[in-house]
Amino acid sequence: MxxxxxxxxxxxxxxxxxxxxxxxxxxxxxxxxxxxxxxxxxxxxxxxxxxxxxxxxxxxxxxxxxxxxxxxxxxxxxxxxxxxxxxxxxxxRPLEMRATTEAGGDAVALAFNEVSLLRQTKQAAHVRVALNGVVKIEELVCDGVLVSTTAGSTAYNLSAHGPILPLGSQLLALTPISPFRPRRWRGAILPAVTEVRFEILDHYKRPVSATADSHEVRDVVEVRIRESRERxxxxxxxxxxxxxxxxxxxxxxx
CATH class of the missing domain: 3.40.50.10330 (Probable inorganic polyphosphate/atp-NAD kinase; domain 1)
Known part of the structure; x- marks a missing residue:
């Protein structure tokens, strides 16, 4: 050898x-x-x-x-x-996160496990959820929400009661964290080619951070996530x- x-x-x-x-x-x-x-x-x-x-x-x-x-x-x-x-x-294939902050800055980071959004204060986050440019949830009220890869589906995603995804399935898990409204929504399984967009509603009163694996961006107003096609x-x-x-x-x- x-x-x-x-x-x-x-x-x-x-x-x-x-x-x-x-x-x-x-x-x-x-x-x-x-x-x-x-x-x-x-x-x-x-x-x-x-x-x-x-x-x-x-x-x-x-x-x-x-x-x-x-x-x-x-x-x-x-x-x-x-x-x-x-x-x-x-x-x-990692996820690519593109986050826009309240100050107008842009941040790009990769995640092999998941991209997660979390409320920064005691106030619940209000998030609009769109897939491939089409709004699917007008207002998700929650502690946070995450998008997980297959490799990361047994990590934070599983702790948030998200689905375990088989490797090679070319799927992503979209999982809410402590959702309050819609009360019965428990997440979705998405094709890996899906672009997910989160828009933070009332971001001054209800600030939200976005984290790609361990890279955190605070005070985000919009986050776009897709599977990287290059890395x-x-x-x-x-x-x-x-x-x-x-x-x-x-x-x-x-």
Whole structure:
């Protein structure tokens, strides 16, 4: 096995110690010359690694050394090159968020898990929801609302009682967070090509923030979300424990 592997680790003692051991065994290529990046940590660190190294376009193989490891493989020192060679690739297409702020600024950010809107004060948010330019909900009164990818559907989306989406389904989840009105609306499953637009109503009295993964923009007045057509990242998973199987199994957790 001749992969050039670059190791990156979360800022924890456990992850740092694992990196030292792996580098001693397999060497450590520079990020500029690596053929694969091995990320050591939890899902939060994996998301940061995907954003940080997106421009390189190198596949990422994660090993769980954190509290949550849905996007990670099991940690083991032995046989790493063989595991990487046999790993199954999963292509991720992030969401692209374009947010306009009350001050007139524009912000663009990508999200591999979800884009979420949340109220900034004790006042409920009032949001107009449009899909592909057609208004579907004139006024959604809620604590917030999110759009999730398939990979992110078991994260915040699931906590907000959104649906789990199978990988490869080319779908998005549109999920309200503590909706008050319409009282019976529980969200929607959308084709991945859908452009979602949120317009914040009464934004001076009821300010709202928008967050793409961990990138937050405050005091937004309009947010447009669509699947990126230009950016992708590849995750590598051991055949016996791939991401599609994890998403399937999550639906039977009681």
């Amino acid at each position: 001749s992969q050039r592997i670059a190791f990156v680790a979360a800022q924890t003692e456990e992850a740092a110690a694992a990196r030292v051991e792996l580098v001693a065994r397999y060497g450590d290529a520079s990020l500029e010359t690596a053929e694969v990046i091995v990320a050591l940590g939890g899902d939060g660190f994996m998301l940061r690694s995907l954003h940080r190294h997106m421009a390189r376009g190198v596949p990422v193989y994660g090993m769980k050394l954190g509290t949550v490891g849905f996007l990670m493989n099991q940690h083991a020192v032995d046989g790493l090159p063989e595991r990487i060679a046999q790993a199954q690739p999963t292509l991720l 992708t990242m590849t995750l590598l998973f051991d055949p016996e424990h791939n991401l599609e199987e994890r998403i399937l199994n999550e639906q039977f957790e009681l």
